[in-house]
Amino acid sequence: MITFLKKEPVLSIAAIAAVISAFAVKPSAEYLDYIDFPVLVLLFCLMIVVAGLMETRLFDVVSSKLLKSSDNCRTVAVMLVNITFFSAMLITNDVALITLVPFTVGLYSDKSGRSLISLVVAETAAANLGSMMTPFGNPQNLYLYSYYNMSTADFFRVLLPYGLVSLGLINILTFFSVEKDKFSSETASDAKISDKRKFFVCLVLFVLCVLAVLRFINVYICFAVVLAVFLIMDRRLFLRVDYLLLLTFCMFFVFVGNLGNIGAVTEKLSLLVEGNEFVVGVLLSQIISNVPAAIMLSGFTDNADKLLLGVNIGGLGTIVASLASVISYKQYSKAENADTKKYMLVFTLANIILLGILTGLYVLIK
8 A cells, every 4th residue: 555655646645635525525426527527538548549659669760860960969959858848749748758758868878967867857847848838738738628618729828928938948958958979879760660550540540639629529439439449459558548647537526526515615715726826726736746736726716827827837846746757757767877866956956947937927927
């Protein structure tokens, strides 16, 4: 049990919170009304489709093609960070980091420790900030976009200025923190799509998922098509879906739904959150991470814009503010001669600076 708590702290907290709240609101069939099934279905579809794309080595091919253009460590680092930023918009921040951080560690393993740490930290920030640019870039966006029934135009209006500034900041951070060294990129030059048929099918399914997120296609039609295709084409990919993340969402849905049925709690939380969505979103994300923060706070405010900004920018800061940041840390810690203490120092410093700048931008725009 202790091992599970350490491995899945967010799920554990969500489950405990849901159980405690059930003492205040009697369990019943109404609990099912709390759960946002379209969001869970879309998350499932995106996870299995992206898992299929990863198996075709798509991201290795993209990275290796760009690496051919330069043997300069700093230039390659900037390219990798930009790949991370833009790929996170499409495949989510955690998948982008799961794919690219191990590749980065292997590529820079014989370079200075400072360059590797700086680059992994920059890639982590790039994934967290790039993913906020699309409704399907991360779980909290997908949830809030659906929960508030936001239009695509409104979504981009809110986040585009911060995304553009973030892209500039990440490139500056990478350019000045990674040393200008040389290395050969021959090891990455032969990457090819491993299964062209699977690649084409997964690409079509990914487009279908995007259309479902943007509400051009019914969510359940998308789910049925994705389910049927993978049952026929590759059933192994069902094992690659993060079912614990889906369960975490369910637990938070129950917890927030129960809180919403407790009059005194609802009144006090609404007074606390109303008008302070950005600040509360940022601060709460530092403690329980931005995905559960988004789910919890959404039940107590109608101001989607401020909450959306708060939980996305709140992904910066502590290492638990975004679960994707924990993924990067775990991947780096496996590297030979990994200096985890130095990594945490650089990560925290860089994230505080970025959080401060983007918070200042929010105040300026406001």
